[in-house]
Amino acid sequence: MPRQVDHEERRRVIAEAVCALADERGLEGVTVRDVADRAQISMGAVQRCFRTKEEMLVFALAHVGERIAERVRARLVRTPAQSAATALGHAASEVALLDEQHRAEARVWLAFVAQAVVSAPLAETLRAGYAPLEDAFARLIEEGAARGTGEPAGEDAPLDARREARTVLALADGLTVHVLAGHLTPQEAGDILHVQLARLWAGRQPPPA
Amino acid sequence: MPRQVDHEERRRVIAEAVCALADERGLEGVTVRDVADRAQISMGAVQRCFRTKEEMLVFALAHVGERIAERVRARLVRTPAQSAATALGHAASEVALLDEQHRAEARVWLAFVAQAVVSAPLAETLRAGYAPLEDAFARLIEEGAARGTGEPAGEDAPLDARREARTVLALADGLTVHVLAGHLTPQEAGDILHVQLARLWAGRQPPPA
Numbered sequence A, B: 001m002p003r004q005v006d007h008e009e010r011r012r013v014i015a016e017a018v019c020a021l022a023d024e025r026g027l028e029g030v031t032v033r034d035v036a037d038r039a040q041i042s043m044g045a046v047q048r049c050f051r052t053k054e055e056m057l058v059f060a061l062a063h064v065g066e067r068i069a070e071r072v073r074a075r076l077v078r079t080p081a082q083s084a085a086t087a088l089g090h091a092a093s094e095v096a097l098l099d100e101q102h103r104a105e106a107r108v109w110l111a112f113v114a115q116a117v118v119s120a121p122l123a124e125t126l127r128a129g130y131a132p133l134e135d136a137f138a139r140l141i142e143e144g145a146a147r148g149t150g151e152p153a154g155e156d157a158p159l160d161a162r163r164e165a166r167t168v169l170a171l172a173d174g175l176t177v178h179v180l181a182g183h184l185t186p187q188e189a190g191d192i193l194h195v196q197l198a199r200l201w202a203g204r205q206p207p208p209a
Helices: A007-025 A032-039 A043-049 A053-076 A084-096 A100-116 A120-146 A161-180 A186-202 B007-025 B032-039 B043-049 B053-076 B084-096 B100-116 B120-146 B161-180 B186-202
Strands: none
Touching (some): A007 A032, A007 A043, A007 A053, A032 A043, A032 A053, A053 A084, A053 A100, A053 A120, A084 A120, A120 A161, A161 B161, A186 B161, B007 B053, B007 B100, B032 B043, B084 B120, B100 B120, B100 B161, B120 B186
């Protein structure tokens, strides 16, 4: 007796299979057949969900991106006890995927980023993920600065919240890469991120005369 | 009449073919046959140069890494007119591969990084490339600080040249990714790198009382 298959649920199952394969061996050479085997469904079922392999990869990237974004949003929820600086620090750590339990997601993210270079729809999905993160980071930086917890620079170098947000995002992604490559430990990467953010808020001593 | 083939020259030709393919479509699904076709040599000739595909990829990564490292070293040559800060700025820009003419190398680098996550020998080659860069950056940061062009922090936050070098390297790589993904323009990325380095040297005003 055929049961009703939830189309969206099936797409999510396929996305998880893509991510599992990307984690294990990168997206190198991953075929629709590999994905069908991993998801334990037929190739025809995969093809009914996604017309092309690229469409399938775009959906899988958006799927894992949304999972990361949800964690970041949870970190951004403000409480009276949590300053903008604290919220930004937590959110940036989530973006950098430094936790051991998120290492698989980091591998998946990197596999997609590498594919995005040769796939315009994947690049578009990636950019769509960065935009709200950058906005949220910029708002926190402005808010933190306005609260006087650190207007970090003098007149000749005013705080540019947008640029600082982009710096934090790029640094977080660079750290993800360096941890994945084994150049840095997660602890070293976390320390680098922490110092970068602390400097943003704390201001700095002028150089000795 | 068979001519003498320079083994190392042939390996370089193969490495260039790997890079051309990585640039055009990533390393996804690249086969020894693809590489042989692109290098216009036989598959047997490729296999005489490299026993495995992984060995070929490792050599190709080292090859492109050495080309980037050569440019960085050229930037690090010190002249009386060039301060440590200037040398570091130039070298960091080279590492970030922001020049339009180096965009292909950036794509190749990212393809290799993604593969390195699932290939221990590639990851080892990548780390071997980062180590001397990090050392050189740390020396310049120490030197710049010692010259008094900026001991950037007070007693409670002494300059950690190693950590600052790692920060610059990770930021440069993150910016490479964000430019490749189209999230930042090369100009925006260059500006971010410039401000990060300027802050390192210039010290900062204390927050307003």
